[in-house]
Amino acid sequence: MKILIIEDEKDMRQNMKATLEKENFLVELAGTYKDAMSKIGIYDYDCILLDIMLPDGNGLEVLKAIKEKGYGDSVIIVSAKNSLDDKVQGLDLGADDYLPKPFHMAELNARVKAVLRRRKFDGANLLQIGNISIDMDNHQVSVDGRDLELNRKEFDVLFYLCTNQNRLVSKSALAEHVWGDYIDQADNFDFIYSQIKNLRKKLLDHHAEVEIKAVYGIGYKLLVS
Amino acid sequence: MKILIIEDEKDMRQNMKATLEKENFLVELAGTYKDAMSKIGIYDYDCILLDIMLPDGNGLEVLKAIKEKGYGDSVIIVSAKNSLDDKVQGLDLGADDYLPKPFHMAELNARVKAVLRRRKFDGANLLQIGNISIDMDNHQVSVDGRDLELNRKEFDVLFYLCTNQNRLVSKSALAEHVWGDYIDQADNFDFIYSQIKNLRKKLLDHHAEVEIKAVYGIGYKLLVS
């Protein structure tokens, strides 16, 4: 799970980073408005912690940019400006939670996990989509109760598409989340095509009620049929 | 864990080597400035013991070169010149510790371990990852408190992967740090596969919450599940 911390105070930033890394999150940092906007434009995150009081720009602009991107990064607003106005405005703009300063680091952990849980699984450990269910603990997929044997990469691809069902998933996002971030600007995506092909075949053979739809020039979208 | 000893006195060198090898470190030696610079340029080490009084060059130059490399090898300066000046200058240049001569071999052990621990564990004594904990002093691993019996190579592999958790570890890096061999691309890595296999089985049997993920064509990545 990748997390971005946007926060101008260095100590605070490092503190938050250390806390979250203890929970094995992958944490990146941005200290300025500019830095934040740049990172958001380039990478996707599972959760973004956003301090709306930045020295060189308005944090709510950052929030707007995140939400306009449409990828669906969860956002938790972190701020000392805990007036009701700001809170309302933030949540209106699509923030997922609001964490007033000062806070305990344990509280930070709890909020992040809560947001991630809500976003992906609605609290459950099984992911149900159409007639297929995914057991994320055992890396096991079944269709109408019958087990579906998937190789690792096939599973990973399906899992990622499922956690983003109905959303457009770009090929580079898929590459980043399934294959890892060492793939920068791959010059071809044959390895994705290959996995998608095999996955589709297995899903079809087992009469799964999902469709992996290609979106020309961009990526894929998982639809329930 | 790989250690380089840069020291011109032969007896001293051999003594240090023997001491550290008893602790299962992989130890290499350099007796001259030239030799040291060459080794540093070619290989990476987890810890470098550097005598700054070399016959054919200044040890601080060596230190500078190590730090410029950017890989992050830890450095302990070993020297009879234990004036405050040298110490300050060394630590300024990025040395991790300063060990004045003469010293007891037990002291050497302690310092090396302390530096490695600090470097990897931020001062903690036990490395905790998911539900497994690694005691580097006793080469002991436990899962949920129950002991896990690992052979030496298995331990070394796990330890190296753990100290690089979430990072991609290439097979040649693994070979270099665990086996101490310098292996060309062309060679085969059957010996790694073998250890990884056994390690995975033991981890699985003990319900460890870590996964050693293969990254095709490159190496492995340890993830917490």
Place this chain on the structure above:
DNA sequence: TTTGACTTATGAAGATCCTGATAATAGAAG
């Protein structure tokens, strides 16, 4: 509609990785 550039799909081939079995080696004990 046709054309052409570009993107995606597919089957097959090749590379890499995993696994169980066997062989070699090292270390301890006699």
Place this chain on the structure above:
DNA sequence: CTTCTATTATCAGGATCTTCATAAGTCAAA
């Protein structure tokens, strides 16, 4: 120095993953 045992390396086969060549599909401009 031998013998025994545990550890480590090697090997062969099968499974998995990527790459390659080629076909098919998509889009937009002419």
